[in-house]
Amino acid sequence: MxxxxxxxxxxxxxxxxxxxxxxxxxxxxxxxxxxxxxxxxLTATTYYSIAPGYSVNVRSGPGTNYSIVRVLPEGSEIPINCQSPGTWISGPYGTSNIWDNIANGQFVSDAYVQTGSDGYIRPHCG
Known part of the structure; x- marks a missing residue:
C-alpha cells in the first residue's frame, strides 16, 4: 500500500x-x-530404498495375513510414515517383525527396506 x-x-x-x-x-x-x-x-520427506533386485508386496496391515494391495517394483523408494510390529519376516536386511506404513492402509516389511537400522526409525503407528 x-x-x-x-x-x-x-x-x-x-x-x-x-x-x-x-x-x-x-x-x-x-x-x-x-x-x-x-x-x-514444508518439512522434507525422507525416502528409503527397497532392496535391489526385489519387488515387494504392499499389504493392507502389518503382516502376511493381510491382503496384498499392490506390488512395489524393483528400484522403488518409499516414505515411512510410522512403523508397527507384525509378522516376522526374513529378507535381505535381516529378520524383523517391523512393518513400515507407506500410505493409508499400506505396509511393507522392514526386512526389505534399507533404513540403516535394525530397530524403529519412525514413531509407532497410532
Missing part, C-alpha cells in the same frame, strides 16, 4: 513524496499456530 504525503520545503511550495512502507493490521496473522503449521508442511 502506498501512502501519499505532502511536505513543505522551507520557504517553498509543498513537495509531494511517496512512502512505500507496508502497513498491515495485526489481524492479518491469524495465529502463531497457523504459521507453525505452514512451516511444518
Amino acid at each position: 502506498s501512502v501519499e504525503h505532502a511536505e513543505t520545503a522551507e520557504n517553498g511550495p509543498a513537495i509531494p513524496t511517496e512512502s512505500t512502507a507496508l502497513i498491515e493490521p495485526v489481524e492479518a496473522i491469524e495465529s502463531v499456530d497457523s504459521v507453525t503449521t505452514a512451516e511444518a508442511t
Whole structure:
C-alpha cells in the first residue's frame, strides 16, 4: 500500500513524496499456530530404498495375513510414515517383525527396506 504525503520545503511550495512502507493490521496473522503449521508442511520427506533386485508386496496391515494391495517394483523408494510390529519376516536386511506404513492402509516389511537400522526409525503407528 502506498501512502501519499505532502511536505513543505522551507520557504517553498509543498513537495509531494511517496512512502512505500507496508502497513498491515495485526489481524492479518491469524495465529502463531497457523504459521507453525505452514512451516511444518514444508518439512522434507525422507525416502528409503527397497532392496535391489526385489519387488515387494504392499499389504493392507502389518503382516502376511493381510491382503496384498499392490506390488512395489524393483528400484522403488518409499516414505515411512510410522512403523508397527507384525509378522516376522526374513529378507535381505535381516529378520524383523517391523512393518513400515507407506500410505493409508499400506505396509511393507522392514526386512526389505534399507533404513540403516535394525530397530524403529519412525514413531509407532497410532
